[in-house]
Amino acid sequence: MSSDSKTEIVLPGDVLYKGKNMLPGRGTYRLGDEIIAKVVGLKAIKNRTVSVIPLAGTYIPKAGDYVIGEVVEIGLNYWLIDINSPYQAALLMFDLPEFVEKNTDISRYYDFGDIVFAKITNVTKTKYINLTMKDPKCKKLIGGLIVHITPSKVPRLIGKKGSMINMIKNLTGSKILVGQNGRVWIKGGKETLAAEAIYMIDKYSHQSGLTEKIEEFLKKELEKEAKGEINAEKEE
Amino acid sequence: MPKKKSEESKSNNKGAVRPDGRKVDELRPVKMEVGVIERANGSAYVEFGKTKVVAAVYGPEPMHPRHLADPEKAVLICRYNMLPFSVEDRKKPGPDRRSIEISKVIKDALSTIVALEEFPKCMISVDMVVLQADAGTRVAALTAASLALADAGIPMREMMSAVACGRANGKIVVDLTKEEEDAEDAVDVPVAMSSLTKKIALLQMDGDMTLEEFEEILNKAEEACSKIYDMQREALLNKYEKEGKEVNINDE
Numbered sequence: 001m002s003s004d005s006k007t008e009i010v011l012p013g014d015v016l017y018k019g020k021n022m023l024p025g026r027g028t029y030r031l032g033d034e035i036i037a038k039v040v041g042l043k044a045i046k047n048r049t050v051s052v053i054p055l056a057g058t059y060i061p062k063a064g065d066y067v068i069g070e071v072v073e074i075g076l077n078y079w080l081i082d083i084n085s086p087y088q089a090a091l092l093m094f095d096l097p098e099f100v101e102k103n104t105d106i107s108r109y110y111d112f113g114d115i116v117f118a119k120i121t122n123v124t125k126t127k128y129i130n131l132t133m134k135d136p137k138c139k140k141l142i143g144g145l146i147v148h149i150t151p152s153k154v155p156r157l158i159g160k161k162g163s164m165i166n167m168i169k170n171l172t173g174s175k176i177l178v179g180q181n182g183r184v185w186i187k188g189g190k191e192t193l194a195a196e197a198i199y200m201i202d203k204y205s206h207q208s209g210l211t212e213k214i215e216e217f218l219k220k221e222l223e224k225e226a227k228g229e230i231n232a233e234k235e236e
Numbered sequence: 237m238p239k240k241k242s243e244e245s246k247s248n249n250k251g252a253v254r255p256d257g258r259k260v261d262e263l264r265p266v267k268m269e270v271g272v273i274e275r276a277n278g279s280a281y282v283e284f285g286k287t288k289v290v291a292a293v294y295g296p297e298p299m300h301p302r303h304l305a306d307p308e309k310a311v312l313i314c315r316y317n318m319l320p321f322s323v324e325d326r327k328k329p330g331p332d333r334r335s336i337e338i339s340k341v342i343k344d345a346l347s348t349i350v351a352l353e354e355f356p357k358c359m360i361s362v363d364m365v366v367l368q369a370d371a372g373t374r375v376a377a378l379t380a381a382s383l384a385l386a387d388a389g390i391p392m393r394e395m396m397s398a399v400a401c402g403r404a405n406g407k408i409v410v411d412l413t414k415e416e417e418d419a420e421d422a423v424d425v426p427v428a429m430s431s432l433t434k435k436i437a438l439l440q441m442d443g444d445m446t447l448e449e450f451e452e453i454l455n456k457a458e459e460a461c462s463k464i465y466d467m468q469r470e471a472l473l474n475k476y477e478k479e480g481k482e483v484n485i486n487d488e
Contacts, residue, residue: 009476011469012349012386013394013432029351029393036432038351038391040472055476056278057389058296060354086296086358126307127356152389206476 010037025051059085059151059181068179084181089129115141144187149202151182156205171218263411268471278388282380286370291380293388296358310355314343318366345437351391371414372400397464398428401457427457431465
């Protein structure tokens with residue numbers, strides 16, 4: 001870790017805090033008086049809660065999350081959706097925004113392999129997951145490309161109040177939708193350049209000043225591209 | 237047991253305490269690397285002298301076969317495997333009585349630290365492959381497995397390090413080699429210890445000894461385990477340091 005960054009990498013079993021004035025958050029647990037890290041990640045203290053933001057790991061579904069999923073199974077009145085987690089999610093027929101008649105073949109709405117942007121409504125203790133499409137943000141995704149990042153790094157990709165993702169959207173001119181499960185959908189504009197930037201964020205997420213670095217990278221690449229176009233025109 | 241006079245005088249002449257010139261509480265040269273297998277969720281390579289082990293972690297993923305899934309917690313699946321060329325005489329490939337037992341004790345040891353209750357109905361598989369064996373393969377495999385689990389981002393209450401201690405040629409020594417293990421008075425005690433609470437998760441014994449000797453072995457093992465933990469720590473942090481350096485090169 002470079003010396004200028006403020007983030008501290010902790011390992012499982014590291015004592016994060018001694019005393020009873022703080023609460024153990026995500027990625028931590030309490031043992032006697034101490035709060036101890038459970039995963040490899042970055043230590044974060046916020047509102048009297050000590051937590052660790054993991055640097056690796058699979059997506060664990062949470063109610064209220066928006067996810068990008070793929071239809072893998074069609075039942076009589078439900079779809080099973082792969083949401084990049086060990087558990088499959090169910091999308092019930094009456095969670096569609098439109099009214100579905102009885103005895104219709106529901107593959108008319110979503111067929112195998114279709115990609116949906118959906119919201120998780122409920123996760124039970126035994127990890128049964130319900131999805132809904134009754135949300136203005138939710139829709140079927142057609143075209144574009146999907147890139148995968150580590151799910152725990154999604155907040156980093158979005159940035160503070162969307163600073164990072166908006167910057168990428170503005171510079172590349174792409175439509176980008178980010179699922180909390182680590183899938184990112186990109187359509188239009190400079191798709192591959194946006195994907196490259198997203199991969200960079202995934203790889204260097206534990207560094208500070210990343211937004212500036214990514215901005216610099218994108219601007220450099222765009223400049224190169226613009227120059228290339230001018231050269232190509234000259235050659236013609 | 238009687239000591240071999242000739243051996244003792246030989247080692248005294250050389251000034252070396254052990255056949256390979258180590259001190260009694262000195263580990264073999266250790267090398268650790270995290271993230272060696274790209275397609276695994278987490279992986280690690282651990283080398284203790286001539287003992288070389290790779291561990292890979294896959295999961296949490298849906299339990300297969302389905303009927304073995306536990307609705308309350310994840311199932312930990314450990315596979316310890318020795319490659320045919322890892323030992324002097326070719327070993328018949330595939331699991332045998334010994335490797336099944338070692339897989340079981342490693343599974344029991346790791347189950348004490350992995351937070352399995354966070355992933356109901358899932359399985360977490362840990363594959364350990366011995367590339368080259370020179371005694372202490374189960375402890376090297378356990379050390380690598382602990383690193384690989386941490387690398388995979390699987391929640392663990394603490395880390396685990398393991399070492400084999402024992403008696404060879406009349407001395408209590410740490411991290412035995414095959415040569416020492418074959419000494420006529422040899423005792424081999426593999427010990428696995430958690431990093432924070434210092435709880436023993438694996439303790440086996442091969443040979444006989446007095447209670448005093450056993451206590452000394454345990455003390456030395458604890459010391460060695462904390463040394464190994466420091467190296468594990470360094471190896472894990474090193475992975476992210478390396479990535480940090482790469483970005484600096486890109487900026488230039």
